[in-house]
Structures are given as structure tokens and as C-alpha cells.
Amino acid sequence: MLRWALRRIAAGVLLVWLVATVTFLLVSLSPGDAASRLTDARIPPAARARFRHEFGLDRPLPARYASWLASVARGDLGTSWTLRRPVSEALAEALPNTLLLTSLGLLLELAGGVVLAVVQLRRPHGAGDRAITLATLTAYALPTFGVALALIAVFSYRWHLLPPSHMLSLDGEMRHGWARAVDLARHLVLPVAAIGVTGVGAVARYLRGSLLDERTEHYVLAARARGCSPRQALLRHALPNALLPLITMVGMSLPFLVSGSLVVEVVFSWPGMGQLMYNAALGRDLPLLLGGTIVATVAVVAGNLLADAAYAVADPRVRV
Amino acid sequence: MSAQRSRLVAVLVLAVPLGLAACQQRTPAAPPAAGPGGAPRQGGQIVAATLADVSTLNEYQSSGEAGEAEVIDLLFPSLMVEQPDYQLHPPSFAPRLATSWAFSADNRDLTFHLRPDARWSDGEPITAEDVRFTFQVQKDPRVGSLGMEIKDFIRDVEVVDPHTVCFHFTRVYPYQLMDANDGHIVPEHAWGKIPRDRWRTADFEEVLVTGGPFRLASHTPQQTIVLQRDPTYWNAPKPYLDRLVFRVIPDMASQLAQLFAGDVDLVPSVAPQEADRVAADPSLRLIEYPSRLWGLVAWNNRRPLFADRRVRRALTLGINRKALVDTVFRGHAKLATGPILSSMWAFDRSLPQLPYDQPQAAALLAEAGWRRNADGVLERDGKRFAFDLLYPAANTLRREMAILIQADLARLGIRVRPVQVEFTSLISRSETGEFDAILWAWEEATKIDLTSTWSTPSPTQGSNNFIGYSNPEVDRLIAVAREEPDYTRAKVLLDRIQELIVADQPVTFLYEANRLVAVSRHLGGADINAAGVFFNVDDWYWKP
Numbered sequence A: 001m002l003r004w005a006l007r008r009i010a011a012g013v014l015l016v017w018l019v020a021t022v023t024f025l026l027v028s029l030s031p032g033d034a035a036s037r038l039t040d041a042r043i044p045p046a047a048r049a050r051f052r053h054e055f056g057l058d059r060p061l062p063a064r065y066a067s068w069l070a071s072v073a074r075g076d077l078g079t080s081w082t083l084r085r086p087v088s089e090a091l092a093e094a095l096p097n098t099l100l101l102t103s104l105g106l107l108l109e110l111a112g113g114v115v116l117a118v119v120q121l122r123r124p125h126g127a128g129d130r131a132i133t134l135a136t137l138t139a140y141a142l143p144t145f146g147v148a149l150a151l152i153a154v155f156s157y158r159w160h161l162l163p164p165s166h167m168l169s170l171d172g173e174m175r176h177g178w179a180r181a182v183d184l185a186r187h188l189v190l191p192v193a194a195i196g197v198t199g200v201g202a203v204a205r206y207l208r209g210s211l212l213d214e215r216t217e218h219y220v221l222a223a224r225a226r227g228c229s230p231r232q233a234l235l236r237h238a239l240p241n242a243l244l245p246l247i248t249m250v251g252m253s254l255p256f257l258v259s260g261s262l263v264v265e266v267v268f269s270w271p272g273m274g275q276l277m278y279n280a281a282l283g284r285d286l287p288l289l290l291g292g293t294i295v296a297t298v299a300v301v302a303g304n305l306l307a308d309a310a311y312a313v314a315d316p317r318v319r320v
Numbered sequence B: 001m002s003a004q005r006s007r008l009v010a011v012l013v014l015a016v017p018l019g020l021a022a023c024q025q026r027t028p029a030a031p032p033a034a035g036p037g038g039a040p041r042q043g044g045q046i047v048a049a050t051l052a053d054v055s056t057l058n059e060y061q062s063s064g065e066a067g068e069a070e071v072i073d074l075l076f077p078s079l080m081v082e083q084p085d086y087q088l089h090p091p092s093f094a095p096r097l098a099t100s101w102a103f104s105a106d107n108r109d110l111t112f113h114l115r116p117d118a119r120w121s122d123g124e125p126i127t128a129e130d131v132r133f134t135f136q137v138q139k140d141p142r143v144g145s146l147g148m149e150i151k152d153f154i155r156d157v158e159v160v161d162p163h164t165v166c167f168h169f170t171r172v173y174p175y176q177l178m179d180a181n182d183g184h185i186v187p188e189h190a191w192g193k194i195p196r197d198r199w200r201t202a203d204f205e206e207v208l209v210t211g212g213p214f215r216l217a218s219h220t221p222q223q224t225i226v227l228q229r230d231p232t233y234w235n236a237p238k239p240y241l242d243r244l245v246f247r248v249i250p251d252m253a254s255q256l257a258q259l260f261a262g263d264v265d266l267v268p269s270v271a272p273q274e275a276d277r278v279a280a281d282p283s284l285r286l287i288e289y290p291s292r293l294w295g296l297v298a299w300n301n302r303r304p305l306f307a308d309r310r311v312r313r314a315l316t317l318g319i320n321r322k323a324l325v326d327t328v329f330r331g332h333a334k335l336a337t338g339p340i341l342s343s344m345w346a347f348d349r350s351l352p353q354l355p356y357d358q359p360q361a362a363a364l365l366a367e368a369g370w371r372r373n374a375d376g377v378l379e380r381d382g383k384r385f386a387f388d389l390l391y392p393a394a395n396t397l398r399r400e401m402a403i404l405i406q407a408d409l410a411r412l413g414i415r416v417r418p419v420q421v422e423f424t425s426l427i428s429r430s431e432t433g434e435f436d437a438i439l440w441a442w443e444e445a446t447k448i449d450l451t452s453t454w455s456t457p458s459p460t461q462g463s464n465n466f467i468g469y470s471n472p473e474v475d476r477l478i479a480v481a482r483e484e485p486d487y488t489r490a491k492v493l494l495d496r497i498q499e500l501i502v503a504d505q506p507v508t509f510l511y512e513a514n515r516l517v518a519v520s521r522h523l524g525g526a527d528i529n530a531a532g533v534f535f536n537v538d539d540w541y542w543k544p
Helices: A002-029 A045-054 A061-073 A087-122 A127-141 A144-158 A170-174 A177-215 A218-225 A230-259 A262-267 A273-282 A286-314 B068-075 B128-139 B176-181 B252-260 B272-279 B309-318 B321-329 B358-367 B396-410 B423-432 B472-483 B487-504
Strands: B045-050 B080-082 B093-095 B098-103 B109-114 B154-161 B164-169 B214-220 B224-229 B243-248 B284-299 B333-335 B378-380 B386-392 B415-421 B437-443 B507-520
Touching (some): A002 A061, A087 A177, A087 A230, A087 A273, A127 A177, A144 A177, A144 A262, A170 B214, A170 B224, A177 A262, A218 A230, A230 A273, A273 A286, B045 B252, B068 B214, B068 B224, B093 B098, B109 B176, B128 B154, B164 B176, B252 B272, B284 B309, B284 B396, B309 B396, B309 B487, B321 B333, B321 B507, B386 B396, B396 B415, B396 B437, B415 B423, B472 B487
Parallel strands (some): B386 B415, B386 B437
Antiparallel strands (some): B080 B093, B098 B109, B109 B164, B154 B164, B214 B224, B284 B437
């Protein structure tokens, strides 16, 4: 087990290095750099050249790569060129906001998906099953931004129930403790719902399929033969096995958890990783982009590692 | 710096049109203490939407992101305030930190008298030492302020006494006052302790000392900037407002939706296609004025296709520019004529506007050797007249323009392919010259200096003349005009330059856009004009 873990971690480190290096090359070789955006006509183009020199953009690529790698190896992600502050600080600010939003969204997606699939399986191919299938298929097909805007239009502007954007209201920003938490929770409802509604369809459809398969397996039939009610057979016997593939799904969702949803963040003015990385990409802010990439890759590696470990715990057939 | 800034505006309209059901109901804000009659009241707050957060409040660290200059202007003092009177003459200045100023007899020394009652937010007086410190910062290569070259002709700033400061110039030229005023004064006692080599990356919010009508109350990154009335401000009891709040809303459609819902009181830039909706709302006011943003088709003069000025003139004549501007901007822009905005003093009012005249365009193209082939496409020496017209991605206005231009030129037998390009890549391609034509826009400065855009590009100093336009007579006249201290004499030269450039048509001049600002009826006393949205923020007040 320990050797397995060590091997996986070593492979993970290699992967992070590889992804970061590829990102470095892609951004460095893409047209334009951070100085390109200083297009102020009255700023003499000399200022652009000055900027390139200050941030080392005029040095050859291998030299830039070497000094970047050296500083990352020391644990220093550098200073963002657009934000003029340490990359680690900017990431530390955005990451928790994104995690809060995406983990709740994922939770809603999973919980909602499981409940819907189980309800559907109570009478497969019945009217309820078909209605839910139609609904989940529709939800799966809907674009996130459309859902987000519809939610805002209805719940914020039509009914005035929930705030349309930001993490806190203006008053909430000045409050502390409980009042602040309530304010935050109110602001979370719509963006979480926007993520959950579009994701729930996928989970429900996936799970319904695997539940249908499990239902005809011998062990479920055996359970029925031993006198289990259909409900018991479904929930106690079929469901745990049908849930196994979901572990993979969750593991694969980890990059989303960390890198966030740009669309949801922009529509809801949510200060997370999606917006941060998007702006970094537009501004060719290499240190910030690389910092974000490293964090996201580490999350993917860790997610896969955890998913595999979870498999081993959940499914005795899998030995690591 | 803000007035001198001239910026390529990439994304005029970011947003996907979003059909939000907006409701007119308003949430009540805390009412301020009642003032007498209709007079301005003390108190209240105004919430302004902004597309992006500020990345720094230190102007000399700033990369010039949109919106940053406005917040900095509310927090830091400048010597004078540039007035929005550039239609009549080069902009004049009103007192701010300086109460009066005078040139020496030889015009090489400029003395400012500072108001004695001005204080920083920590109670320290704002003095001539701060002005000199600011100058040193502006000139320091370790700081690397983007506007460093603006101070090129100022040799030194001398402290005469605590409230008198003298700028020594190395030469006499028309924009001495503007260049001396450029940049806000920063606090020596607070920021002088920070080593200059750390200025690029230091966090100045931790040592923030301000000296404007407002001070920073709180800053939640990517969310909110709250400015609070500074009680020590020299212009007391102004500002009337207690708070001015900037809410970061990165999506323009969301900004408008929140304006309609009453959560936001001010949207600084409204897309032309939304103007009617704002104007129709009785709880809102739409303010419109000519901005200094203008658009053009940049033809790559270095490429054989566009090297002939007859061809470039034909392209302009062949595009129905008036219809294009009216359609795309819905009446919120006017047709551009030449390299100087029609709203500026130096604009040559006798300049001829090239008409929409396809027969004449066809004749000019024929003269240049272009003949229609069997497919109806123009051809010369076996090469078809076809090119890519680039425009920044996600800019819906420019996309509309590109399609209209494509249709107009198709009638002349020219094949245009509109291609959207990511913004930074687009700029990079303009720098490297890898383009045929770009739908471009410049935000013009109030300082008229045609050197960087229209003079033959200099390999040593760099240039914004990315189209490679070159006319030796224009070069000569620009060099003379920029040295001419008397603006009526400069005007004669500038008129001639405009004639020559319009005759050459190195670009097709398209539009001069209006700025559309939406404010709630709660905002009283606001004079929003070309000098800036927050031009007279001292006089703003909250109306119930």
C-alpha cells in the first residue's frame, strides 16, 4: 500500500511538472505578451519595451523557463504581472470562494441525482420515470448560463427572494458572525442551484442506468428471494453497488471543484478561480496562470489518488 | 494620467445580450439627514458598477486597467483639474491642490502655490515636499511608472517653501502645464519609507494614506470598494455624499439588470443598443456626450494590396459609412472625418467628408489596375482582391461593422472575410504587421500630438503607427506643430496635416462614439462630462 502510494505520488509530481511546463510553453509561444496590452497611444511604445525588460520578457525562452522552474522548486510561485501581488496570495483568496461554490454545487448534483434515480427506479418505465427522464435530459442539455440567467430573472428580479450576484450584500460585508453567514448563504443559493440543476441530470441518468443493470443481478434477485421488499433490495443491495462508478465521477469532477465555472462566476460576480484564470489568460499573466495550473493539476492528481483509494475501501474486489 | 490616457478599447460590449426580466421595484436605501428645501443634502451613498476590481491604488504601480484611474482620482490630490473645454482651445485647468500658478518670464519655470489647509487622511499636511517626492517617483526607473516619459522635459522640482513648489523645464512647449499636472500627488511621509526597488510589487493598501474627497473604507477583492467621505478634506462640507461604493460586476448585462432593479445607481458605460431601454425608465437618467473613442479600419499600408492611396480612397468611398455608424450605434455615434476628433479645438471644420460613392470607387480601382474576372471578383495580375478583416473577439459592435463592410465591398467585387481574433493576439498581430485590415479603435488623449500614430514609425523609439503609414510632408509638419507653443499658429499646421492624412486615407475613418452613462434619479448635482464620470463628485448628493 505504501509503495503504491509513493509510486503514485511520484507519478503525480511528474505530471504536475509536465502540465506546468506545457502551459509555460503554450502561453509563452502564443501571440502577444503581458506588455502587448499596454496599448495606450500616449504611453510611448518605449514604456512597453521597458515593461518587457522589467519582467524579463525580453530574455530567451530557456532562461525564462529555468528561472521560473527554480523559483517554483523553492516553493515561490512568483508575482502576478497584472495584479502586482504574490500569485500565492491571489490564489489563496480565490480558491476558497470557488471551493465553497463548487463543492456545494457538486453535493447538490450528487444528492439530487441519487434521489431522482431512486424515485425513478420505484416504477421503472412508468409515468414518473418517464417524466423524470425527460426532465433530467432537459436539464443535462441546458447551457449553464441560460439556467443562471433564468434563475436570476425569476428569483431576484421577479420575486425579489434572492440576491442576483456577489458573495455578500453591501450591508453583509460590514456585518460579522451569524448575520454574515446568513447573508452568504442567501447569496449561495442561486449559483449553487445553477451548477446543481445542470449537473443533476447527468448523475441521475448515469445512476438510473447502473441501477437498472444491478436490479437484474443475481445478488439482488437472491435478496428478493430471501424476502426483502423491492424497496429494501433497491436501497440496501443494488444502490451501494450502483454508486461505485460515481466515485470515479466525483474524482473526475475535482478539477472543476478547483478551477471553478467561469460562466457561473461571471454571471454571479463570484470572485473565484474561473474569473481569475480567465483574466490571467487574457492578460498573458504567466506567473498567475502557472500558479493556477499547478494548483488545479495537484487537485486532479490528488483527486484520482483519493478516488482510487476510495475504490479500494468501497469495493473489496479492487486491491491496490 | 487619466486625461492623457489614450487606450485601445477592445471590448466595447463584452456581453452576450441577456434578456433579463428586470423589475422596476426599488429597494429603499438608508435616507440621509434631511437638508433644507431642494438644496444638496449631506449624507447617503451612491453605488457605481464597475467591470473590474482595482489591482492597485498606487498610480505609479498601475498597468492602466480600466476603472482604476477613476478610483485613484477620488483618493489622491492632483495639482489642478483639467477642464472639459477642449472643444474651444487646449484644455484649461482649475485649481485643486494648487490655488494658483505662474510661469517665469522665459516660460522655463512654473511655480505652484499650494493650499495650506490640505491634509492627508492621517492628518499630516500635504506639502511641496510631497509634490517633489511624487516627481522623483515618476522619474525613477526602479518604479517604472508607465507615464515616466511624460516628465521627460521637467528637469527638477524645487521646494521653495512648504506651500510653494517650482517645476524647472528643459524646454518651452505647448503642453508644459498638462505635463506638470500629470499624475496624482502621493504621500512622502508614508510611502517614502518603501524602498524604490520594492515599488513594483509592494502592497500599498497596507500603507494607504490618501488625500482626496474620499478615503478607502473597505476593499473586498473582486467584490466591493467602499469609499467614505474624508472629514479632513479641504473643500468641507463637501463632498455631500457619505459613501461612494464601487460594486464589481464583470458582466455588462448584469450591471444594467441591477441598475433597473435599483441595486446600483450608476452604470458608467451603457451599450448603444441598451440606450432606449434606459431612457424609457422614469427612475433613470441617461447622460450622453461625445467621448474620445473613435473607430477605423486600419489598412496595412505596407502590403501591396493597400499601398496605393487610390485603392484606400476607393475602399472608403465604397463603404456606406453613414449607414454603418447609424445602424451599429443606433444614433449614438457620429461619422468620423479625420485624425483629429470633431469635438476638439484643432479639428479642421472645412475638411471634406468622403461620400459613399460606389461608381467613383469602382473607377479608382480600375485606374489602379483592378478588373473584374468571370466570377465578378476584382483581379490584378492574376491575384484576386480578397483579404481578412480582423476584429476583437466577443465585440458584437465590431462584428456588425465587419459584416456591413463585407457586404458593401462585395458589390465592388472585393472579397472580405471577417475574422475574430482574441484581443491580445490581435494586438500582437498589429505589432508584428501580420494583418491585412483590422477594425480598430483608439481612445484619444486631450493632448494633441499626432507623432506616435501618424508619423513614420521610428525603429528606435517604437510607434503606434502599426499600419506603416508614411508621408514625409506629414512627418515634417507634425514635428513643427508639436513644438509650436502658440495654439492658433499650431492650428494652421494641424489643419494642413488633417488635409494630407484625409487625402491619403491610410485608414478608413469610421465613427466617433458617444459615451452613454446611466444614473438613478437619486443622484443629484452630477455634471458628468468628457472630463470624467466623477468630474464634480464633490457636488454630488443623494436625492430621496
